[in-house]
Amino acid sequence: MNTHPYLRAYLAGVFVPTLVLPLLLIVFIVVRIVLQVPVPIERGMIFPMAVVPSLFGLWNMLYMCSHPHTHLPIGLHGAILPLIMAPVGALVATCLHVLAFGAHGVTWFQAAYVPYMLIAPCFLAALAGYYLVWKYIVGSLNRVLGIA
Amino acid sequence: MNAHDEDRLKELLQQALPPVEAAPEPGRDLWPAVLRRLDASPAATPLRFWAWFDGALLAGLAVFAAFLPASIPVFLYYL
Secondary structure, three states, rough: OOHHHHHHHHHHHHHHHHHHHHHHHHHHHHHHHHHOOOHHHHOOOHHHHHHHHHHHHHHHHHHHHHHHHHHHHHHHHHHHHHHHHHHHHHHHHHHHOOOOOOOEEEEEOOOOOEEEEHHHHHHHHHHHHHHHHHHHHHHHHHHHHHOO | OOOHHHHHHHHHHHHHHOOOOOOOOOOOOOHHHHHHHHHHOOOOOOOOOOOOOHHHHHHHHHHHHHHHOHHHHHHHHOO
């Protein structure tokens, strides 16, 4: 099991976003096709479909590469990822007109309004979520694949 | 190898190897002490703490999503 460790790290990393993608597709089908709600979900799916899985895989490869030197727990390593993904995702969403900045808050998908004062708690919640996902899902996958 | 050789070999082996004495058994049951040491080991306390911490984080996330449902599509966007 010592062959292709980086490939296995990449596959373990992309596991979680790959599981979430069908959920997004179901939401897309229900909201846009069944309910015909005029929300641009399809534009917002570019980032989670094209960027997030690759970033997860590359981040896990980076963990495997850096762990012998840093000894950082995988949960904390995963919790750092939103620091990169949040601005990149916001930039992509702004370019695709999925995210709009208003006077008192931001509007996602022309429907979900988040006041500016709640952005920091949202970010902290994202850190916590990523910490848990990486610690319990990606970490256990790494152990199963023999790369932890 | 005939029977005489086997007896001779057995005799030589018995001379070469000292007899095994019966291992003295402890006067009391040691297993409760092992359990006490496992419970009191320094690794057990942090593990329990982190389990509580992670559970509290998960509960906090659920409460946060319940109070601010608009955050759910944003979280899905980043997964």
